Amino acid sequence: MNILHQQHEDRAIGERSSVKDDAIQQVRARIQQATCVTVLTGAGISADSGVPTFRGPEGLWKNFRPEQLASSKAFERDPQLVWGWYNWRRELLATKTPNPAHFALAEMEGHVRNFLLITQNVDGLHITAGSKRVAEIHGNIWKVRCTVCQQVTINREVPLPLLPSCSCGGLLRPHIVWFGETLPAQVLEQSFNALQECDLLLIIGTSGLVYPAASFAPVAKDHGAYVVEVNLDPTPHSDLVDLSIQGRAKDIVPQMLSGVF
Ligand code: APR
Numbered sequence: 001m002n003i004l005h006q007q008h009e010d011r012a013i014g015e016r017s018s019v020k021d022d023a024i025q026q027v028r029a030r031i032q033q034a035t036c037v038t039v040l041t042g043a044g045i046s047a048d049s050g051v052p053t054f055r056g057p058e059g060l061w062k063n064f065r066p067e068q069l070a071s072s073k074a075f076e077r078d079p080q081l082v083w084g085w086y087n088w089r090r091e092l093l094a095t096k097t098p099n100p101a102h103f104a105l106a107e108m109e110g111h112v113r114n115f116l117l118i119t120q121n122v123d124g125l126h127i128t129a130g131s132k133r134v135a136e137i138h139g140n141i142w143k144v145r146c147t148v149c150q151q152v153t154i155n156r157e158v159p160l161p162l163l164p165s166c167s168c169g170g171l172l173r174p175h176i177v178w179f180g181e182t183l184p185a186q187v188l189e190q191s192f193n194a195l196q197e198c199d200l201l202l203i204i205g206t207s208g209l210v211y212p213a214a215s216f217a218p219v220a221k222d223h224g225a226y227v228v229e230v231n232l233d234p235t236p237h238s239d240l241v242d243l244s245i246q247g248r249a250k251d252i253v254p255q256m257l258s259g260v261f
Contacts, residue, residue, distance in 0.1 A: 036114035044205020143175035
C-alpha cells in the first residue's frame, strides 16, 4: 500500500468515523426530544456477551438445522434430541452476562416515560441487566411450559433432565416460540401498540429477516417514528431507516446515550 493510498485510507477512516460521530450526535438529540421510545433487539446485542447469533459466521443455524431442533414437529418426533440441544444452549447461556449495550438500555428506560423494549432474544440478558418494560416476543430459555396443563414456570436448573415433567405429570417443553408457531397475541398487541405510538424506534443487532419482527421497522416508520438501526452489517432495513449506524452494539449504544440524561 503506497503512502498516497495510506493517506487516502486514513482520510476515509477519519471521514467514516466523523460521519459516525455525527450520526451518534443526531441520535442523542432525537432521544432528548423523544416522548415515546421503542427499542427492538436481536441476537447481535448479545453477541458482545459471547452469545452465538443465528445467521453470523459462527451462527447457530450454520451448525444446527432449525427444522430439526426448533419446531413443534421436531419436539413431537424426538423430545430428547430437542431438550439435549436446549440444555446445551442453557449451559452456554448460564455463563454469559449482560454487556454495556444491555445496561445502557436498562438505564435509558428509567428516563423515558413511554418506553418498551421488544426483544427477539430468549437469553434473558435484558432482564438480568435491569430492564423492566420488556416484551420477550420469542419467549425465554429460562422458562418451561407444560404440554398438558400449559403452566409456565421459571426453571434455571442446568442441565434439566432430558424429559423434564410438570407437577401434573405432563412433559415440559422450552417456553420459546418455534418456527411455524405464532407469537402470543398479548405480546404482539403490546409490541404493535408501542410501534404505532413511538416517535423514536431503535433497532439493535437484528438481521431483519424473521417475521413478524422484520415488519416492525416499516410499521413504526408508517406511523411517523424516526427509525435508527445499529448493526454490525447492513440489513434489508438499512435503506428504509432514517439512520443506519454500523458497529458493535456494546460500543455504539452507550455512546448514543452518554450525556443525554
Ligand atoms: N453488534 C451489533 N450487531 C451485531 C453484532 C454486534 N456485536 N454481532 C452481530 N451483529 C448483527 C449481525 O450483523 C446480524 O445482522 O446481528 C444480526 C444477528 O442476526 P441473526 O443472527 O439473524 O439474529 P436475529 O436477527 O436476532 O434472528 C431473529 O431468528 O432464528 C430466529 O428466533 C430466532 O430470534 C431469532 C430470529
